Amino acid sequence: MTLPVLIPVNRLEQAKGRLAPLLTEAEREELALITAETVAHAAGADAVILTADPRVIERMAGRYRVLAEDPAVHGLNGQLERAIARLQADGTVADRLLILHADLPLVRGWTIATLAEEDDGPGCVVMVRSADGGTNAMLLHPPGRFRLAYGPGSFERHAAAARAAGLRVVESPNRELQLDLDTPADVAALLATARGQQTAAGHYLLAIGADRRLAAAQT
Numbered sequence: 001m002t003l004p005v006l007i008p009v010n011r012l013e014q015a016k017g018r019l020a021p022l023l024t025e026a027e028r029e030e031l032a033l034i035t036a037e038t039v040a041h042a043a044g045a046d047a048v049i050l051t052a053d054p055r056v057i058e059r060m061a062g063r064y065r066v067l068a069e070d071p072a073v074h075g076l077n078g079q080l081e082r083a084i085a086r087l088q089a090d091g092t093v094a095d096r097l098l099i100l101h102a103d104l105p106l107v108r109g110w111t112i113a114t115l116a117e118e119d120d121g122p123g124c125v126v127m128v129r130s131a132d133g134g135t136n137a138m139l140l141h142p143p144g145r146f147r148l149a150y151g152p153g154s155f156e157r158h159a160a161a162a163r164a165a166g167l168r169v170v171e172s173p174n175r176e177l178q179l180d181l182d183t184p185a186d187v188a189a190l191l192a193t194a195r196g197q198q199t200a201a202g203h204y205l206l207a208i209g210a211d212r213r214l215a216a217a218q219t
């Protein structure tokens with residue numbers, strides 16, 4: 001069964017603001033592009049990139065399906081709901097949809113496959129919580145039963161809304177989906193493991209000396 005994967009990608013100049021103490025603006029933009037590539041690659045033919053950024057569109061178009069944001073809609077939640085409606089209307093989305101953040105450096109194809117196995121059938125929502133209480137991944141079976149509520153601390157809001165809509169909430173302990181790259185502590189966590197260092201984001205962060213900057217900040 002195919003699982004469409006909707007990946008919202010923020011405008012690069014607005015992305016990764018909480019990494020400003022560690023990375024320059026150009027570095028944050030490059031890191032955001034690198035992790036978006038990683039996530040899109042993991043989703044492969046099921047990926048649908050949602051963005052308003054011309055560089056992201058240029059980089060992804062041709063390899064992945066890309067939806068441009070609707071300029072008449074305000075905010076991430078409205079954009080996602082608009083995109084889901086478009087994907088339902090054209091038949092891309094039927095009974096299941098995974099919304100996946102674009103800043104997950106450890107995600108692989110099998111990570112998504114493993115998450116999909118935690119879906120126990122119609123009426124199920126599988127969610128992955130980030131360190132700061134966000135919703136890094138949310139598999140909706142089906143989509144459209146409650147309003148999306150991304151923003152700080154969204155995991156608890158999504159879980160409560162899903163339960164209020166009569167859905168079963170499964171919190172996945174999927175470690176590869178729990179790590180996002182919002183803060184210097186997240187970067188440190190990625191670089192603390194050999195596996196993390198071997199990711200595309202890890203390679204880039206080591207190449208620009210983010211490990212040395214983190215160490216210097218601690219002394």
Ligand SMILES: Nc1nc2c(ncn2[C@@H]2O[C@H](COP(=O)(O)OP(=O)(O)OP(=O)(O)O)[C@@H](O)[C@H]2O)c(=O)[nH]1
Nearest residue numbers: 008009010014015016017018050051076101102103
């Ligand atoms: N298309 C789209 N994606 C967004 C928007 N805002 C955030 N995102 C994406 O939503 C996911 C979660 O974003 P965050 O990690 O909270 O935010 P961010 O864009 O990195 O910015 P910071 O809050 O500065 O870290 C990521 O995949 C972002 O790329 C938006 O306005 N439009």
Ligand SMILES: C=C(OP(=O)(O)O)C(=O)O
Nearest residue numbers: 130134135150151152154
């Ligand atoms: C804003 C969110 O994500 P995070 O804070 O984890 O980046 C969210 O998932 O709603």
